[in-house]
Amino acid sequence: xxxxxxxxxxxxxxxxxxxxxxxxxxxxxxxxxxxxxxxxxxxxxxxxxxxxxxxxxxxxxxxxxxxxxxxxxxxxxxxxxxxxxxxxxxxxxxxxxxxxxxxxxxxxxxxxxxxxxxxxxxxxxxxxxxxxxxxxxxxxxxxxxxxxxxxxxxxxxxxxxxxxxxxxxxxxxxxxxxxxxxxxxxxxxxxxxxxxxxxxxxxxxxxxxxxxxxxxxxxxxx
Numbered sequence: 001x002x003x004x005x006x007x008x009x010x011x012x013x014x015x016x017x018x019x020x021x022x023x024x025x026x027x028x029x030x031x032x033x034x035x036x037x038x039x040x041x042x043x044x045x046x047x048x049x050x051x052x053x054x055x056x057x058x059x060x061x062x063x064x065x066x067x068x069x070x071x072x073x074x075x076x077x078x079x080x081x082x083x084x085x086x087x088x089x090x091x092x093x094x095x096x097x098x099x100x101x102x103x104x105x106x107x108x109x110x111x112x113x114x115x116x117x118x119x120x121x122x123x124x125x126x127x128x129x130x131x132x133x134x135x136x137x138x139x140x141x142x143x144x145x146x147x148x149x150x151x152x153x154x155x156x157x158x159x160x161x162x163x164x165x166x167x168x169x170x171x172x173x174x175x176x177x178x179x180x181x182x183x184x185x186x187x188x189x190x191x192x193x194x195x196x197x198x199x200x201x202x203x204x205x206x207x208x209x210x211x212x213x214x215x216x217x218x219x220x221x222x
Contacts, residue, residue: 030125033075036204039128040219043076046093051215058095068097076100077120079186080132081107081139086210088132091217100126106139106156106182107131109189118194127202129190132217133183134210140164140178183207184220 034042049057077100078088088094088101100120102113120126133140142149143160163182170177187207196203207220 030073030123032127032202033073033125034127036128036202039075039126040130040204040206043092043128043130043217044219047091047215047217049093050091053093056090056093058089058093058098060096064096072097072100072124074098074100074120074124074126075128077102077117077126077129078132079103079107079109079113079117079129079190081105081134081137083134083137085212086132086134091210091215100124106137106143106160107133107186108156108159109186109193114190114194117190118196121194121196121199121203127199127204129187129203129205130219131183131187131190131205131207132210133179133207135176135179135212137175137179140182141175144174144178180207180209180220183209 033039046058074097076092076098078092080086080088080101080103082103082105088099088103092099100116102116104113117129121129139156140160140163142153143157143164147157147161148154149157160178160182163185164174164178167174167177167181184207187205191205209218209220210216211218
């Protein structure tokens with residue numbers, strides 16, 4: 001009788017432990033918030049609202065803050081520029097908890113960026129990644145003007161040079177061309193360097209350029 005009770009107790013403990021592990025693993029790899037295509041459609045709809053509406057539909061509220069306080073379920077990752085005029089939540093007319101954002105001058109990719117993006121895909125459930133450049137980007141302007149710069153700005157100029165060199169001599173505005181090329185190259189860098197494991201087949205990575213004058217985002221074709 002005592003032996004049977006001990007066996008039952010051990011089995012119960014094992015089943016409980018297995019259940020906890022299963023829950024933890026499920027939490028680490030949540031289901032996608034929405035598919036990559038659905039996420040892209042939401043971004044396009046939000047940008048259209050931003051361009052055409054006088055008042056944002058995505059304005060944060062106390063209710064939304066309370067709703068997202070204990071967890072997040074963003075539907076897109078945006079790698080954008082640090083420029084104060086290019087906040088993704090605003091230009092895509094989204095609310096708290098809707099977009100997983102990483103920003104730096106020139107929307108460049110490094111190990112920190114890759115880690116942030118991998119986390120967004122693997123642990124937050126995002127399947128769409130957009131690299132968002134913008135018109136008249138100061139970091140790109142500096143790289144077009146020279147291949148050197150003072151202090152740590154040099155690191156930005158250096159890493160944007162691969163986008164500057166291929167467009168030299170081409171018709172059109174050199175900065176505009178380099179901005180688009182830089183977004184494309186950074187998207188390709190994420191595609192080749194990020195480790196998404198078996199989720200990679202569901203992930204889409206798209207370069208885009210934001211127009212400061214019109215407010216429109218031009219998503220480049222893949």
